[in-house]
Amino acid sequence: MPTTLDLAHLLSSTSHEDFSGRRALSDVSLSVIKARRIVVVSGAGISCSSGIPDFRSPQGLYSLVKAKYPDQVVSGKELFSSSLFLNPSTSSIFYTFIAELSLQCQAAQPTKTHHFIARLETKGKLLRSYTQNVDGLERRLGLESGGRGKGLKKKETKNVELHGDLGRVRCVVCWKDYETREEWVKMFRDGDAPDCPTCQDRCEERISRNARLTPIGTLRPSIVLYDEPHPLGDDIGQLQTYDMSRSPDLLLIMGTSLKVHGLKRLVKEFAKVVHGRNGKVIFINQTAPSKEWQGIIDVHIQGETDKWVQKVEEEWKKIRPGDWEMQMNLDGEVV
Template sequence: MITLDFAGQKADASTRRALSDLSLSVAKCKKIVVVTGAGISCSSGIPDFRSSDGLYALVKEKYPDVVLKGRDLFDASLFRDPTSTAVFYTFIAQLKQSIDAATPGPTHHFLQLLDSKKKLLRSYTQNIDGFEAKAGLLGSASQEAKSNGKGKSKIRTKEVRNVQLHGDIHRVRCRSCSAEYACTDEHLRMFNEGIAPDCPECLERAEARVARSARSIKVGSLRPAIVLYDEPHPLGDDIGTIQCADVSRKPDMLIIMGTSLKVHGLKKLVKEFAKTVHSAGPSSPSKAKKWSGKVVFVNRTPPAAEWAGIIDYHVVGETDEWVGKVTEDWKKMRPSDWEIQQTLVATDGDVSMNGNFKVVASTKTKAGKDTKKKPRKDEENVPPPPTAMVLSTPDITSLPVRDVFTPPLSPSKRRQATSHYSVESSPSKRRTMPPLKKGLEDGARGLLFAAKKPDVSMDLYDDMNDLSMQSPPKAKPPKTGRAIRVGA
């Protein structure tokens, strides 16, 4: 285990380099598991448990004769004694009022930052203040996480971002029927007096049984919906399902902040995650991804000796200061993760570069799920309104329209006739005779079958032959008898 003193980093160069390496690991890892305790809420004004000014010391100082130790006030056995039960209710009511007046600290917002950057695999917390939900992480004990399906799961495990291991002080639960309700001002008023309110659901059932002359049942009392020591968790099965799912996804970094790691159940959870994270890291220093596979513990007090070999780095200091340095180094090392894309539109119909623009969308390029602005349903497929365009060239429509000469098509692109053997296809295929009429007259029929006579019709026939494409016959030389040899 390497111990890094956050306050002494200015004087030690090796500490500065080691802290910068941890910041780079946070910036590069994509599946980070964070386990937190009461130490991350100290800056919000909520005391932790085991420090000199924590809750245990405050309880012992305020009620010295009622409880032996401060831990006894958060043990399930306190309900056996009415006096310790009344003290418990009074103390929880005062703690709830101080939590309502406080706001989330920098560490809570850092968890939400990791989630928005798609780097947070899951957050597990021992805190009951619900500050993670105020920062934007859906808690397992909140009403929004309740499952309305028919399955065995009581919560929507896939949507839960922060697992509340010790319950939620903002809700109350019946000790008899386990019905849950939001903690109201009336509940706090009765808790502050040391009185437990009756369960409305049990009271309604009891009155219904009395109305039908049935045997009356016991009416349960409401108590803060937090998990005490030696008490089973109402959502234990669902939390076990979430933990197994996160282990199977093989996280690449584990950050533990603000807890002393004393609770048995939390120790088991941290050791299992640490084993998985170390298996995801590089097997040798020479291999790539040296920034993965680290287990970091941030707390003012050191962990016990049993964590040697499990925790890699112990950062001594406040969690708020460490997350502030990680965020600052992250912005310097990887500025592209912090770029924001803005969508601008012109105002007053001016589309020139000198017009006024307004931002209609601002999305983070790395963290946002979708950088495109989705169109509204009522404006889908609607053309934009016409805007006045200012052009530097004369309007084209004002110019006179001239006749454009179209060149003739090439022979290969001319329209072909339906029949290949047409008269116009080639001169050699043109008809040399006119088509005969159907049904010849008697005079014309004699021209075909009778002897030739010098007639007007024959002259007409000769004229028709002259109009054809045939060349005239060549004249034959006259016959003179024997040829006379010259020079004989």
């Protein structure tokens, strides 16, 4: 099994018995400092301190949905299932839930972990970031995330949104993609889906020349649900293949439980390439990895990602202060 380091305990301990653990923690930081081509894979855990409420607490999003639809029983997994669209009542629940999530994401702020990923990019260390999150917090920090009608680019795209983009909507008929509008979010919050403007324009144009009417699709959030393909799935596959050919030397997995099949495959393929270059696979998460990850994950940092990245940056500044002086010159401010 991977070596497990209890982050909170080691950060607070001065005991001689914990010396080897503290040394191992510093060795992980050193791996980040020395790495030149880092791949980051992240999940919901890196956004916990952003202000986005969790799903299950009394003030969580599930509770808000249940209050609006007391007669409906929908599990958390079902809220992200494509089968929701087979039933008008469950699709209304989905729209309400996603609207609440969208509003919370708009009000949220990027975390220390998001800033850390962005710094890896400004320092020329980030090969690519792959995230399961749909909150768009990486975009806020200037990490080019592609999509939005422009596809994904091998060199320009720095962050790949594996589960889509909550800031966009798309038509279920013509697949036209739009930036989310405030009035549409309000309709979603009421459980309704807006009509697609492109379909409407096409239908009106056909009416003007007495042609047969075409269907008008509705808009849905442009996120990827269970059991449905990613609209940019082929592009993501090509980026992953390209990134593996660029010899990544460190894989950081942060804030994800590694339960989704597609993500597990992506991590295992990157880990194989990283190990081929004698690099490390580091897993930073509150919960431990399962036995499935034996021989794949080298070190498990058990704790909050924000606290770990703060530790890494503190040691980075001590070991290579010149890296941070250059950051001041480039940005014109102290980070």
